[in-house]
Amino acid sequence: MTAATKNIIHKLETLPDSMVNEVEDFIDFLKAKHAKSFSKADEDKIVEEPKVLYGAAKGTILYIAEDFNEPLNFS
16 A cells, blocks of 8 residues: 555545545546546547647738728628
């Protein structure tokens, strides 16, 4: 048993029952959050979204009309 585990157990022993139940719920949440719910074959199919980078479109706008900031005419 690691020192961290012993420390956690000691802290749990000093908590009231209602807080121990919360800790138990949190442990279940962490286990579910980090559980692998897909197979190795499915991992190969996952495509990560590209990260948005500030300034990535720099230089792609070649022309802005001179009246760009003028009000639009809806008549």
